[in-house]
Amino acid sequence: MITLHGMSASGNCYKLQLLLAQLERPYRWVEVDTLSGATRTPEFLAKNANGKVPLLELEDGRCLAESNAILCYLAEGSAYYPAEPWLRAQTLQWLFFEQYSHEPYVAVARFIAKFLPPDHPRRAELPRLQERGHQALAVMEGELATRDFMLASGYSIADIALYAYTHDAPAGGVGLDAYPRLRAWLARVEGQPRFIAQQA
Amino acid sequence: MITLHGMSASGNCYKLQLLLAQLERPYRWVEVDTLSGATRTPEFLAKNANGKVPLLELEDGRCLAESNAILCYLAEGSAYYPAEPWLRAQTLQWLFFEQYSHEPYVAVARFIAKFLPPDHPRRAELPRLQERGHQALAVMEGELATRDFMLASGYSIADIALYAYTHDAPAGGVGLDAYPRLRAWLARVEGQPRFIAQQA
Numbered sequence: 001m002i003t004l005h006g007m008s009a010s011g012n013c014y015k016l017q018l019l020l021a022q023l024e025r026p027y028r029w030v031e032v033d034t035l036s037g038a039t040r041t042p043e044f045l046a047k048n049a050n051g052k053v054p055l056l057e058l059e060d061g062r063c064l065a066e067s068n069a070i071l072c073y074l075a076e077g078s079a080y081y082p083a084e085p086w087l088r089a090q091t092l093q094w095l096f097f098e099q100y101s102h103e104p105y106v107a108v109a110r111f112i113a114k115f116l117p118p119d120h121p122r123r124a125e126l127p128r129l130q131e132r133g134h135q136a137l138a139v140m141e142g143e144l145a146t147r148d149f150m151l152a153s154g155y156s157i158a159d160i161a162l163y164a165y166t167h168d169a170p171a172g173g174v175g176l177d178a179y180p181r182l183r184a185w186l187a188r189v190e191g192q193p194r195f196i197a198q199q200a
Numbered sequence: 201m202i203t204l205h206g207m208s209a210s211g212n213c214y215k216l217q218l219l220l221a222q223l224e225r226p227y228r229w230v231e232v233d234t235l236s237g238a239t240r241t242p243e244f245l246a247k248n249a250n251g252k253v254p255l256l257e258l259e260d261g262r263c264l265a266e267s268n269a270i271l272c273y274l275a276e277g278s279a280y281y282p283a284e285p286w287l288r289a290q291t292l293q294w295l296f297f298e299q300y301s302h303e304p305y306v307a308v309a310r311f312i313a314k315f316l317p318p319d320h321p322r323r324a325e326l327p328r329l330q331e332r333g334h335q336a337l338a339v340m341e342g343e344l345a346t347r348d349f350m351l352a353s354g355y356s357i358a359d360i361a362l363y364a365y366t367h368d369a370p371a372g373g374v375g376l377d378a379y380p381r382l383r384a385w386l387a388r389v390e391g392q393p394r395f396i397a398q399q400a
Contacts, residue, residue: 049339062286069292076285086262086275092269092292100266100268100299101250139249167267 003028003057006045008200010034010113011107011164012053012067017076018160022194035115068095071157080157087153094150094158101139103130107165109172125172133174137166137182144181148188155192163189168198203228205247208314208400209366210234211307211364212267213254215270218360222394268295271357280357287353294350294358295337306332307365307368309372326373333374337366337382344381348388354394363389368398 004020004027020027032038032053035077039051046056048065048169055062064070072095075081082088109129112122140162143150150158167186170176176183189195204220204227206213220227232238232253239251248255248265256264256273264270272295282288309329312322338382340362342351350358367386370376376383389395 009279026265026386049342050216050297052301064289064293066296067288069296072292073289085273089264089269092215092272093264093266096296096299097250099296100304104300104304142249152229 001030001059001090003030005030005032005044005055006053007032007034008198011110011168011198012103014198015067015160015164016054016056016070016074016200018102018164018196019071019080019155019157021196022080022192023078024129024194025074028166045087059070067081068099068157071095071161075157078161082151082153084158087156089134090151091156091158095102095161097136097139098161102133102136102156102157102162103165105136106169106172106174109133109174110165110168113172130173133172134178137169137174137176137179138186140166141179141182144185148183155189159185159189164198201226201228201259203230205230205232205255205257206253207232208233208398210253210324211310211368211398212303214398215248215267215364216254216256216270217399218364218396219271219280219357221396222280222392223264223274223278224394225274241275246279250364260283266300268361269358271295271361273279280355280360282351282353282356284353287351291356291358295361297336298358298361300303300335301339302333302362303365305329305336306369306372306374309374310335310365310368313372330373333369334371334378337369337376337379338372340366340385341379341382344385349385359385365397 004016006016006029008031032044038044039053045051047057050065052065054067054070058131060125072081081091092118107125111119112126121164149155149163154190163186164183204216206216208231232244238244239253241255245251247257247263250265252265252271254267256270264273277305281291302394309326312320312326316322349355350362363386366382
């Protein structure tokens, strides 16, 4: 059975929990507390030199890092990762958009606001993070003018990746009031078969 | 013929110039000056709502954004993007590593140091960017202890993506002296058939 090393509070880890639930694929979950340095131990760094979760570990010990690379690997051959070349290209486009233009703002604002003390100096970063987060949400809102999901072909790992932090964006002060299409999309994602909510 | 919208000084755009040269695939190049707002015009935003280059435009007008998604799309079917599932997963792992843990530090430090005036307030970001840039290079240095390229199978788009900013990291104050394997890897990349250096 595959093993997933992750932290329940992390949206990047939740992506994989959601996909695996929808694939109905069993897995072993190992909770890793990144905040207390559990990704910086020699044992963990031997599995992922970049010291991050989620981390997928196969039965034979091979390990794969990067949440969106793991999404692609696990979804291969399923309808969640279309094989048609242009749809596949667009899937990757949205996965890279998520990691470069969305997660570093929406997820980091959420982390600072939700997990750091009220007087933490990193709170000074929030206005800029929120501004850039809104830019990412506006791109998604525009995209959803012409389609129900991020790909024209329907629900995919592009939606899973972007749902992971978008649904909790308000926790970082990035409100969703200005994005009616995005809110309707969140509800459509939550209406998918075998959808599971984030547990922490 | 395909069209590539890009800025010659951008490593993300150079990735695609390098791959297309190695694929010996002709293309039309449209220089876009992002520093003067050319990615914020209505015409450009209609092609990429996220307002970034590089942008691939097909003969029929369809557009694809995100440098590493474009690398995958263009390299599909070639030896630069192995089809074997685990190698493919590792390719994507390194491409996401590049965009999340490497480019935001190594490339942004280079941008600030190389293109902003000496008294620009963003220079205050340099120490943190350089520290995180070194963390990324250390991960690569460790990886190269056991192999010549980022994948065990040989030269691939993972090398192209990581070469793009690593070779110019010293311009951002991220020196390569501490990374002998990385410097040997840079030379191996530069020794590949049809290698071209960045033009700007």
